[in-house]
Amino acid sequence: MKDIIVIGAGAAGIMAALAAAEQGAAVQLFEKNNIVGKKMGITGKGRCNLTNACSMEDFIAHTPGHGKFLYSAYEQFSNQDLLEKLNGWGLATKVERGGRVFPQSDSAVEVRKFLYRKLCDAGVRIHFEDAVKHVSSWGDTVVVQAASGTYEGSSCIITTGGMSYPVTGSTGDGYGFAKELGHTVTELKPSIIPFTTKETWPHHLSGLSLRNVEGSLWRHGKKLAAYFGEMLFTHFGVSGPIILMLSSDAAHNKKCVFPMQLRINLKPALSKEQLDERIQRDFQKYIRKEAENAMKDLLPQRLIPIVLEQAGIEGTCPVNQISKEQRRDLADTLQALALTVTGTRPIEEAIVTAGGVSVKEVSPKTMESKMVPHIYFAGEVLDIDAFTGGYNLQAAFSTGYAAGTAAAGKECGI
Ligand SMILES: Cc1cc2nc3c(=O)[nH]c(=O)nc-3n(C[C@H](O)[C@H](O)[C@H](O)COP(=O)(O)OP(=O)(O)OC[C@H]3O[C@@H](n4cnc5c(N)ncnc54)[C@H](O)[C@@H]3O)c2cc1C
Incomplete structure (x- = not known):
């Protein structure tokens, strides 16, 4: 033998x-x-x-x-x-x-x-x-x-x-x-791997983790994959459980070609109307504050300037001067905070x-x-x-x- x-x-x-x-x-x-x-x-x-x-x-x-x-x-x-x-x-x-x-x-x-x-x-x-x-x-x-x-x-x-x-x-x-x-x-x-992003703002939020969010990958306006759970900002882009799962789709789905858009829904449990009501309540509570100081109940502090910028609202804008349209843009951004995913970290990782x-x-x-x-x-x-x-x-x-x-x-x- x-x-x-x-x-x-x-x-x-x-x-x-x-x-x-x-x-x-x-x-x-x-x-x-x-x-x-x-x-x-x-x-x-x-x-x-x-x-x-x-x-x-x-x-x-x-x-x-x-x-x-x-x-x-x-x-x-x-x-x-x-x-x-x-x-x-x-x-x-x-x-x-x-x-x-x-x-x-x-x-x-x-x-x-x-x-x-x-x-x-x-x-x-x-x-x-x-x-x-x-x-x-x-x-x-x-x-x-x-x-x-x-x-x-x-x-x-x-x-x-x-x-x-x-x-x-x-x-x-x-x-x-x-x-x-x-x-x-x-x-x-590489699969089950963090993503790199074109934008550098995630680098400045390195260490900040988000729970109960939905991350989705988009290309040419089409949603290719989405997961609900936890994610993390890092010094090179994004990581955490839902990102690692999305990276597996990126490795297998031929339609997933970099660069792709990552949309983070920060309030996936709320409908647009519910979210607008919630924003209105917060703005009422902080009626004498500026926008960047009126959202701490909604978002982690470090994320507020990013969300406001994507929504096109000045951080110093008094809350009582924010228009209905601006509020709608804010709700849209809260449910689709966008990032450009340029690729993954190397296969070695x-x-x-x-x-x-x-x-x-x-x-x-x-x-x-x-x-x-x-x-x-x-x-x-x-x-x-x-x-x-x-x-x-x-x-x-x-x-x-x-x-x-x-x-x-x-x-x-x-
Ligand atoms: C950081 C990390 C954490 C993970 N955590 C988990 C987890 O918790 N649960 C889970 O299910 N999976 C996990 N995985 C994945 C899992 O570890 C792998 O899928 C699994 O180890 C694959 O087993 P394997 O035996 O096929 O290969 P390996 O574990 O990679 O073993 C291959 C072996 O072959 C040897 N070898 C290679 N070439 C030669 C050669 N020419 N001559 C002699 N020997 C050679 C290597 O030295 C190595 O010891 C994790 C992976 C990583 C990187």
Whole structure:
């Protein structure tokens, strides 16, 4: 029996190695870092949002990058299967707001170390600081050239991740291996990433976060996407949950071409009439004040001059001199504060890479290449990506499990 070779010890590679070893296969895991799961160790702001407690349909819906490709992998290894496994092994977990699942310890590093111990217990041979340079296939043998030498195996599972946060080891090597093996790699784009803006005023508001707002992307007067929730101004533009979700649409929707307009509805719960009534009430309350001092109940102080400028109202204009038309313009601005989005921050800063090894060329059941037998792909190296909420790690765990199980089954006749 030849070894199953796994390249990359992230979530996908670790689960692939464990699944193959569980089936009785001999597994060698190559990792360029001196630890496993380096990226996993920084996930979830250091707490590791392992998965989500939602249904499979919700998983697919939260995966704009080829969610349907994942049906079979999720059937084989669902969020419940992952949690049963982790809990059974002794890693306690908890469910938080939005179904997000975290380790009880709130420590991503603990998860990384825990999985390392499981790999050791399972007898997986880990080659640390051993970057793979080249992968080829000759009949029933795969040949892997690593820094330490050349290795032969019965199959090879490529789990090298995407291109974001390259300091964690995810430098896109797997795309090169896939291309050399004859695979198509679809366009690589940053997803779940902040936007840069043409206007500089967000820079001056850096650190200011807005809750319960709606952000929408527009181009040529057409609304392309919209989300409700929280956002943040930064020294380069805008970020925060709804912006990160919009960036995922920007990566997938062909109609989303930069520059685009971002409209922020600061009062999405109010109709135009309700908002006008609200403004009138505030103006009545602050009847002797100037405009910039009459809106503190409506808006964060730092945002008032921006809104007034876009509405075409002088900050020093006495409230009792503001006309009905000006009030209408103010209400319009409050529900569509505009910014020009020029692009995203670089892919290195993205949470995930959109694009990758074309899923059309990979079996959704086994993750085996449809072009080169004995070669498998799993995790972010594939053209799959999801929103935040634990969906990306689950996709990596599930595809890794499917690949490891299938490779072991095929090669060991299990
Ligand atoms: C800051 C941040 C926070 C995130 N938080 C979450 C979260 O809370 N929940 C969630 O679901 N998702 C989260 N994600 C996304 C998630 O981390 C990834 O989608 C997931 O780690 C992908 O797993 P993977 O195994 O496919 O790839 P990776 O985790 O990127 O692992 C790939 C591994 O392959 C190794 N490697 C690469 N090339 C070679 C080579 N040539 N030879 C040997 N080894 C190689 C790398 O060193 C690396 O260890 C976050 C991402 C980031 C950047």
